[in-house]
Amino acid sequence: MSGPPDLSKALEQSGLIDVAYFVEDGPAGSVLLASTSLGLVRVAFLGAERAALEPVLVELSHRLSPRVLESRQRLDTARRELDEFFSGRRRSFEVPLDWALVKPGFTRRVLESTARIPFGQTLSYRGVAALAGNDRAFRAAGTALGSNPLPIVVPCHRVLHAGGGLGGYTGGLEVKRTLLRIEGVLPDTRATST
Amino acid sequence: MELPPFQLLLDRYSHDVHRFLIANVGITDADDCYQETWISALRAYPHLQHATNLRGWLLTIAARKAIDLHRARGRAAVTMADLPEHGHVDRPDDDPVWEAVARLPPKQRAAVVLRFLLDAEYATVAASMGISEAAARRNVHEGLSRLRKGHGYEWTA
Structure with missing residues (x-):
């Protein structure tokens, strides 16, 4: 046993996470899923060894909110749907979307x-x-x-x-x-x- | 104000915050203080005006949580008797100097821990403790002098 305790549950329950994310590994490599309270806001391909993770988190911090934290639970629905899609059991996504990062018009x-x-x-x-x-x-x-x-x-x-x-x-x-x-x-x- | 994503703070400074709290409030209470520190930091984070010393800012919050706890316990209880016996954290627990540090008065202990365990600049020591840089230096020197006289430990600031 060493090091600080895991805070993920406490932080999830605080209601203070504005942008929750999780990284899934699958047939398309490492894929970041990020969600706001409105819905899925970002899907990003991270490349080898998740090289693009930090730049994507910085982009989310600057464009949405700096309260960006990893949360497996908050991405549960998106992760399940993505997994079903990759394994051929899902043809369309139902997870709510947040279009905040899309230019209007x-x-x-x-x-x-x-x-x-x-x-x-x-x-x-x-x-x-x-x-x-x-x-x-x-x-x-x-x-x-x-x-x-x-x-x-x-x-x-x-x-x-x-x-x-x-x-x-x-x-x-x-x-x-x-x-x-x-x-x-x-x-x-x-x-x-x- | 463009702040880095909060997760990066957690990744980079969680060990420093935890070590600081263990040295200040003991292993039993460190985890509660640690959680309160990070929740408070997350709540305040978007309103932060400067991103120049985020480590110092986090240690300031942790120092306040430790002070709150000391107040709640009453002054007499600040003995740090509950320091870990074995290496729970990556610090030199087997060195008896930390037992001696734990018996320093709270301000000297906090200053010495920040300066030597966390290798903080005097400006950060001062900010973390809510005191002037001169007072931070004084607390470190008084703490070191006490360690030297009482236990024969020779450290230089």
Whole structure:
């Protein structure tokens, strides 16, 4: 026995955590889930050895509240839904969302349109721009998707180039391929496993 | 005011806060004081004006919790008889000097612990104890002098 006692329960019960987060390891690598009292506010791919953890926490602190603390319990629902999605038992997310990190206007409309693309289906950048109300703004739609603070849950991986190319992805193209394989859009013929 | 995420404070300073409280209030009460310290800090954190010395700020809160506890116990009870017998924390518990430190008067003990166990600057010692830097130096020197006379320990400030 050594060191200070674990405060996670006491801090959870204090009601003073404004932004709770937890890191899950799965097929998409280490994924941070963060939640406010309103709902899931951030999903972030942390890369190898969770290198991006501190910058993401700093971003949450500066943009939402410095009361950022790890809490497994506060992320229970999101963690369960994500786990079910990865194991093929869930096709859509029900966890409430907090859009606080999304720029209002066109970006918000693009991401809300993206959230309505069903599991296993894809749309082109132009298609998403059209759903958001301006089919000529496909470049702006690409930028909006690139800024998605809620990847996987707001499924920007379902937006592809019209010609069949994968387009881009914040978590890297390998993660995008993994997600599309889970949904059966890409054939499940992986040479390596994670 | 752009403050670092609170979790980073917890990750970086939890050991310092805990060691400070063990040395100040003893192992039995340290855990309660420790929890109260962090809850108070979390409550006050968004209103903090300066982020220049967050460790000092946390130790200030911990020092206040320790003082509150001493007041609640009454002065006579401040004996620190309940220091750990074995190495519960990563500090030199087997060194009898800590037994002697534990018997110092509260202010001298707090100052000596901050200066030597936590390696704090005099400014931090002063801020943590709510006293001037001169008074912090005086408390450290008086504490060291007492240790030297009473127990033959030779430390330099």
